[in-house]
Amino acid sequence: MKLFTAKNELGAYISEIRNQGRSIGFVPTMGALHQGHVSLIKKARQENDIVVCSIFVNPLQFNNTEDLKKYPRTLTEDLTILEPAGCDAVFYPKVGEMYPDEVTEKYTFNHLDKVMEGKFRPGHFDGVAVVVNRLFNMVLPHRAYFGLKDYQQIAIVKSMMLQTGSTVELVPCPIIREVDGLAMSSRNVRLSPEARNLAPFIYQTLQWGKQQLGTASPAEVTKKVIDRFKLHPEFEPEYFEIVDSETLLPVETFDSSNPPMACIAVWLDQVRLIDNLVYEA
Known part of the structure; x- marks a missing residue:
């Protein structure tokens, strides 16, 4: 399993894969991986030649700085989970790699980013759309896999893809639960x-x-x-x-x-x- 921290190194790898005519499945994450993430990796493994996972705690989607600070960061453990699950490459960029300059992208979601999560987390979905679009442009996947626990997030990503003309196939995947029913998170x-x-x-x-x-x-x-x-x-x-x-x-x-x-x-x-x-x- 390869680990990339720079987008130019990732880009060279992706170009090689695409030139070989192989398909790429992509699982974007913020790390602290669990069996829910593993299910996404395995689904991507079944449907693609190569599986890429990103691990990036995206500051743009945190409206609460304390929440950002407390978000678990467990890279070593994450890597030991990803390889046996079938991941081929991990992209683990620093904030400066993702956002070297001021963020200027703007999206319009009408009411989608103002209800439920959007009502209580202002700016959250703008940050989600920005990071997912940038990751799509770096990984150039054929398919991208998202868990249905973040149901509203999937609606936002679909809207962003329509606005950007993305040809990535978005694959929603079932919520994975603990034995007692708690949604894995x-x-x-x-x-x-x-x-x-x-x-x-x-x-x-x-x-x-x-x-x-x-x-x-x-x-x-x-x-x-x-x-x-x-x-x-x-x-x-x-x-x-x-x-x-x-x-x-x-x-x-x-x-x-x-x-x-x-x-x-x-x-x-x-x-x-x-x-x-x-x-x-």
């Missing part, structure tokens, strides 16, 4: 043992909300879910919304043409956790 390692034991309640509540379909409207389910969290003060819900899976706008009924999606962000033990579940009967 790099942030989970920051939970205390006590909080980690409580954390599966998030997914349990998403499932509980889905069981209300047929007897309650989306607005009623939303209220019931928030009320359920109020019984557990260790959790601080930031939002719970049932939205159209295409537009990401709230639905008034469960009969929308696109499957409704329940999306949630919760603070637990000073760690922000997100999850989602399709609310289709």
Whole structure:
């Protein structure tokens, strides 16, 4: 497995691969890898000749400097995970390599970057779009793999790709969960043992909300879910919304043409956790 820190060295490698007519699958990450990331690497391995993974904690997508500071950085462990998973090359740039000059790219997402995550993390999705587009231009992948836990992020990346005319095939991949249902996340390692034991309640509540379909409207389910969290003060819900899976706008009924999606962000033990579940009967 090759490790690149400079984009010109990565570029030479990518040119060689493409000149050989081989396909490239790309998995962009911020490191602190877990089995969710491994599932993306394995999927890319099945569908491409070469698999490239990037590890870059992107400062542009952190609206909270404390969150950026605390984000786990575990390069040595990450590399030991990637090679057996089937990764061929890792791109591990420093901030100056990705952003040598002032960032000037601008994208328009209409409402997509203003709802849910966008409402609570201003500027976050601008940073996501900038870094993903730059990585696409460096790695030149045929396919790129993203986990569905960050559902809104996928919508943003799709929009950015339309705006840039990207020909990369975006491959959304299922959420990978711990045995107790907690969605795998790099942030989970920051939970205390006590909080980690409580954390599966998030997914349990998403499932509980889905069981209300047929007897309650989306607005009623939303209220019931928030009320359920109020019984557990260790959790601080930031939002719970049932939205159209295409537009990401709230639905008034469960009969929308696109499957409704329940999306949630919760603070637990000073760690922000997100999850989602399709609310289709």
